[in-house]
Amino acid sequence: MSGLPGSKSEQGHHRLFDFAKTAIINIFAHPYTTVCELYCGKAPDTDKWEAAPIGHYIGIDTSSSGISCLGEAWDSEKKKYDLEFFEADPSTEDLESQLEKFVGQVDLVSCWRHLQLCFETEESARRLLTNVACLLKPGGYFFGITPDSSTIWAKYQKNVEAYHNRSGGTKPNVFPNYIRSESYMITFELEEEKFPLFGKRYQLKFSGDNASEDHCLVHFPSLIRLAREAGLEYVEIQSLTDFFDDNRAQFATLLMNAGPNFVDPRGKLLPRAFDLLGLYATFIFQKPDPDLEPPLKTPFEGGPFLKSSFTILQRELSGNTDTITPAEDSSKGLGKISEQKGILGPGPADLRFTEAI
Structure with missing residues (x-):
């Protein structure tokens, strides 16, 4: 990457992330819905939601200065829906008392860049999810994007294996603490082979960016x-x-419009875009509606969001989830959720190991 300010290469990961948000919003947004965006920051996705058009937007952020800037910007524009901002931290505060009028009234809750920070402790993750459930109406969805811990951990395991192979096992208690690709570098704070449920911190730095991002791995079984x-x-x-x-x-053209060098003429992801997009995962939960018969409905007809894996998840979560370990050979079937594509496993098939390192 060139690293020049404003260069296309420097902003590539930002544009890919923005594409992903736009695509997901296009799936979930419907006319007249009430939307709550957690940790909306100084640049909420109000324009993306406007195309629906939604009926009401609620922005929640921890920064009072950010909330003030948002209010001023809103006053200078004419939107097709109502908008309100609140200063609060959904991972530490009880939103039921602060947003009493919205309890059980929100159709969609989104969280794009903060779920991983809530996995510093079990208490903060639980508080966030409790607040989400409190705000959602029956049948409503909670969704967003988070770094894909399955893929990240698999890449880390691959580094550990390669290191042991090079060292010939002479340093069995020493592990590399980083992952490096052409587009980014991930550095873990501690060198260890176990994936703890909470508090596994790392820094993510993209090529061309001056600063790194602080995250925690999201332990997906614990999230569920x-x-x-x-x-x-x-x-x-x-x-x-x-x-x-x-x-x-639906989205190949949208990604083509996001910038060059993302997809080929057939709409297939190019290697660099594949590497960057593969670093993230989308998560989707729903608040059950007792008036509807199961299974839960997908946001749109023919959509991919409902997988026939819920009973497998129940079996997975009933066992020991203290750490994530490599999956068994996926050719043996789908006996575990960790063996399924893109869910809880150790990432892509070519990164799977049959035994723990």
Whole structure:
């Protein structure tokens, strides 16, 4: 990457992330819905939601200065829907008392860049999901994007294996603490082979960016368990590369318009775009509606979001989930959720190992 300010190469990962948000919003947004965006920041996705058009937008962020800027910008524009902003931290505060009038009234709750930070502790992750369940009306969806911990951990395991092969096993208690590709570098704070449920911190730095991002790995089985305890049912966790493949007919043109060098003329992801998109996953949960018969309905007819894996998840979560370990050979069937594409497994098939390192 050139690293020049404003260069296309520097902004490539930002444009890919923006594409993914636009595509997901296009699926979920419907006329007159009430939308709540958690950690909306100084640049919420109000324009993306306007195309629906939605009926009401609620932005929640921890920054009072950001909320002030948003209010001023809103006053200078004419939107087709109502908008309100609130200063709060959904991972530490009880939103039921602060947003009392919206309890059980929100159709869609989105969280694009903060779920991974809530996995610093189990308490903060539980508080976030409890707040989401409180705001959603029955049948409403909670969704967003988070770094794909399955893929990240698989790449890390591959580094560990390669290191041990090179060192000939002479340093069995020493592990590399980084992942490097052409487009980014991930550095873990601690060198270890176990994937703890909470607090596994790392820094993500993209080529061309001066600063790194601080994250925690999201332990997907724990996310699903805590969501269920809060009253949210699992729908899907899917790599963005799989998401794109499942929806290529709808979104290939959208990605082509996002910038050059993302897809080939046939609409297939080019290697660099595949690497960047594969770093993230979309998550989808739903608050059950007791008036509707199961299974949960997908956001749109013919969509890919509902997988026949819920009973497998129940078996997976009933066992030991203290750490994520490599899956068994996927050719043996789909006995575990970790063996399925883009959900909880150790990432792409070519990165799977039959035994722990």
